[in-house]
Amino acid sequence: MFELSGTWRKTLCPYCGVGCGLLVQIEDGAVRRVKGDPEHPSSLGDVCAKAVHLPPALRTPDRLLYPQVRTRRDAELSRVPWELAVRTVADRLREIVATHGPAAIAFYGSGQLLTEEYYVASKLAKGFLGTNNFDTNSRLCMASAAAGYARSLGSDGPPGTYADIETADCFFLIGTNTAECHPVTWKRIRKRKLAAPDEVAVIVADPRFTETADIADLHLPLRPGSDIALLNAMLHVLWKDGLLDRHFIEERTRGWAQLLPVIARYTPERAAALTGLSPEIIAGAARRFGGARAAMTLWSMGINQSHIGTDKNAAILNLHLATGQIARPGAGPFSLTGQPNAMGGRETGGLAHLLPGYRQVTDAAARATVERHWGVPAGRIASSPGRAALEIFEGLREGSVRAVWIICTNPAASMPDLDLVEKALRQAELVIVQDAYHPTETTRFADVLLPAAQWPEKDGVMTNSERRLTYLPKLVDPPGEALPDAVIVTRVARELGFKDAFPYESASEIFDEFAALTAGTVCDCSGASHYRLSSVGPLQWPVPGPTHPGTPRLYTDAHFPTGDGRARLVAVEHDPPVEPPDAAYPLTLTTGRVRDHWHTLTRTAKSPALAARTREPLLEVHLRDARRAGIRDGDFVEITSRRGKAVAQARVGETIREGTCFLPFHWGRQWGFYKAANNLTLSARDPLSRQPELKACAVRLRAITEDRA
Numbered sequence: 001m002f003e004l005s006g007t008w009r010k011t012l013c014p015y016c017g018v019g020c021g022l023l024v025q026i027e028d029g030a031v032r033r034v035k036g037d038p039e040h041p042s043s044l045g046d047v048c049a050k051a052v053h054l055p056p057a058l059r060t061p062d063r064l065l066y067p068q069v070r071t072r073r074d075a076e077l078s079r080v081p082w083e084l085a086v087r088t089v090a091d092r093l094r095e096i097v098a099t100h101g102p103a104a105i106a107f108y109g110s111g112q113l114l115t116e117e118y119y120v121a122s123k124l125a126k127g128f129l130g131t132n133n134f135d136t137n138s139r140l141c142m143a144s145a146a147a148g149y150a151r152s153l154g155s156d157g158p159p160g161t162y163a164d165i166e167t168a169d170c171f172f173l174i175g176t177n178t179a180e181c182h183p184v185t186w187k188r189i190r191k192r193k194l195a196a197p198d199e200v201a202v203i204v205a206d207p208r209f210t211e212t213a214d215i216a217d218l219h220l221p222l223r224p225g226s227d228i229a230l231l232n233a234m235l236h237v238l239w240k241d242g243l244l245d246r247h248f249i250e251e252r253t254r255g256w257a258q259l260l261p262v263i264a265r266y267t268p269e270r271a272a273a274l275t276g277l278s279p280e281i282i283a284g285a286a287r288r289f290g291g292a293r294a295a296m297t298l299w300s301m302g303i304n305q306s307h308i309g310t311d312k313n314a315a316i317l318n319l320h321l322a323t324g325q326i327a328r329p330g331a332g333p334f335s336l337t338g339q340p341n342a343m344g345g346r347e348t349g350g351l352a353h354l355l356p357g358y359r360q361v362t363d364a365a366a367r368a369t370v371e372r373h374w375g376v377p378a379g380r381i382a383s384s385p386g387r388a389a390l391e392i393f394e395g396l397r398e399g400s401v402r403a404v405w406i407i408c409t410n411p412a413a414s415m416p417d418l419d420l421v422e423k424a425l426r427q428a429e430l431v432i433v434q435d436a437y438h439p440t441e442t443t444r445f446a447d448v449l450l451p452a453a454q455w456p457e458k459d460g461v462m463t464n465s466e467r468r469l470t471y472l473p474k475l476v477d478p479p480g481e482a483l484p485d486a487v488i489v490t491r492v493a494r495e496l497g498f499k500d501a502f503p504y505e506s507a508s509e510i511f512d513e514f515a516a517l518t519a520g521t522v523c524d525c526s527g528a529s530h531y532r533l534s535s536v537g538p539l540q541w542p543v544p545g546p547t548h549p550g551t552p553r554l555y556t557d558a559h560f561p562t563g564d565g566r567a568r569l570v571a572v573e574h575d576p577p578v579e580p581p582d583a584a585y586p587l588t589l590t591t592g593r594v595r596d597h598w599h600t601l602t603r604t605a606k607s608p609a610l611a612a613r614t615r616e617p618l619l620e621v622h623l624r625d626a627r628r629a630g631i632r633d634g635d636f637v638e639i640t641s642r643r644g645k646a647v648a649q650a651r652v653g654e655t656i657r658e659g660t661c662f663l664p665f666h667w668g669r670q671w672g673f674y675k676a677a678n679n680l681t682l683s684a685r686d687p688l689s690r691q692p693e694l695k696a697c698a699v700r701l702r703a704i705t706e707d708r709a
């Protein structure tokens with residue numbers, strides 16, 4: 001029976017973008033147990049193992065407890081009082097801005113920050129220090145989806161809601177291993193399928209046969225990077241079969257005249273040559289989608305982490321717009337966000353091209369509105385986008401960026417091409433790292449280390465994949481001298497002389513200031529507050545007034561925020577990965593997550609139960625590729641790309657497309673230099689979203705197991 005005694009408190013899972021509601025049991029000032037909150041509408045009481053095993057990740061021997069500073073690069077870090085750490089950060093930032101200008105400093109944050117934390121850090125950078133060099137690891141995660149929505153629908157923001165899962169009769173999962181990466185959403189889809197197996201179709205497009213493909217009616221093991229060929233060909237079949245929604249195309253979209261000649265060329269036969277699939281299975285997938293009463297497409301990093309990620313998003317949106325499968329129950333495109341508050345980051349302007357309320361830094365009127373709200377002189381906010389994630393590190397390496405303030409993330413493990421990132425951090429004049437743990441791959445490079453409180457040691461708001469805002473209360477005190485990220489940033493801002501603009505005494509005040517700035521925008525949160533979210537419960541934006549109930553679906557009137565109200569069909573073409581396989585590097589490596597780990601292992605590896613389930617990165621490789629390389633199941637294998645090497649044990653089988661291999665990215669160099677998948681990945685990126693192509697690079701394999709007895 002469900003019990004909620006005084007020691008069980010409601011909060012949100014701090015891991016993935018599913019955004020599951022949690023009940024947390026507190027005893028003696030510590031988190032004892034975690035379970036699902038049956039009243040949270042996004043998860044209905046369900047959770048995965050990562051959430052259940054959160055308690056061991058909180059009080060660990062590597063928690064960063066005190067501020068530390070090193071006076072010279074070759075000196076040891078030593079403990080200092082907070083006052084000195086804050087003064088050091090402020091003095092050195094001031095000095096660098098005075099000498100080299102504001103563009104010489106950069107902030108690099110995380111999709112795991114709370115909304116209030118993003119907001120104050122972004123306000124300090126863009127409004128007061130005068131640099132738009134404020135980006136986050138969401139650039140590695142959802143930037144292409146954000147850019148894709150904005151280009152096709154007129155604004156960022158997934159239009160649907162999880163409740164659509166219960167009414168959809170076709171699920172098209174492309175570029176997502178939902179079962180492992182978004183397990184609770186996956187269980188909801190599986191439940192729907194199992195309840196009506198003949199009525200509900202599941203189509204999975206993925207070079208790997210993952211658990212997600214287990215319940216698929218159709219599994220399409222396409223060649224990595226060939227998604228647009230598949231999507232355009234599906235649209236081709238629907239056009240030929242007369243399964244498009246002509247009325248919706250004519251009344252609610254623009255661009256069909258430009259799109260038609262493009263899709264006319266993507267016959268199933270041509271797409272078969274590009275994707276490695278059969279024409280029949282492509283046509284079959286199209287007809288299942290086209291015959292659905294209500295179809296949902298769900299996607300994630302397999303689409304976004306590409307040099308044409310924004311175009312891939314456009315191809316998905318084209319499919320939905322041309323069939324009218326959008327903005328009604330059970331129908332719509334639904335991007336699955338990787339991180340718990342990547343959505344909140346986008347809402348607060350936590351990317352280098354954004355300002356709060358989905359405003360663009362290039363929009364003069366938007367800058368003026370934000371400047372007035374922040375009380376800074378007109379013209380203070382720079383008019384061009386700052387450096388996106390990788391560009392910050394490229395700038396540090398070249399010397400055009402001198403200082404970086406890294407908050408709540410571990411780029412020396414998560415970025416592509418780790419050599420580049422390490423060189424950049426070594427060369428930087430000032431590296432400030434604000435984290436809950438030390439050492440990590442990144443804290444090793446810090447000149448100043450600032451100890452941060454983490455979930456559930458601070459309060460604030462997060463937004464999940466279905467635009468739902470949930471309040472997370474502070475449940476326990478942080479250890480040592482750790483402080484909430486918003487408090488640390490506020491202290492530095494005051495030390496820099498911006499006391500009046502950073503007067504906050506609570507996270508609630510910060511949220512109210514942010515929410516007021518979203519009034520009238522697509523992501524209007526002005527009707528939400530800490531009080532309302534904690535008393536009424538989670539709400540989906542737009543929530544434009546204090547009694548507004550929130551909005552499950554966007555664009556239900558088929559009016560899109562494009563100026564003329566019509567969505568855009570965008571003609572996009574197939575383009576293979578930047579680094580295709582060749583004679584020297586004959587396989588395509590794709591990287592991703594495993595079910596029981598999160599990002600760079602700073603938390604999940606601290607749980608004995610989770611660590612025991614997946615102790616090492618395993619290389620998944622097809623039987624025939626393994627035979628050709630003389631590799632047997634269980635052999636240790638050297639994986640080499642043009643940028644570096646990694647070593648992993650081989651898991652040989654037929655669950656992955658021939659010519660492709662898979663390695664999880666969680667392990668950084670701290671776990672063993674050659675365990676890092678990002679030794680291999682490349683820094684090519686999408687020109688629009690500036691998201692890197694982490695899903696495809698060319699590699700070769702060599703068995704290094706000597707004893708085969």
Ligand code: SF4
Pocket residue numbers: 013014015016017018019020043046047048049050051182183184185
């Ligand atoms: S599915 Fe995601 S949000 Fe839900 S419990 Fe698991 S990690 Fe947390």
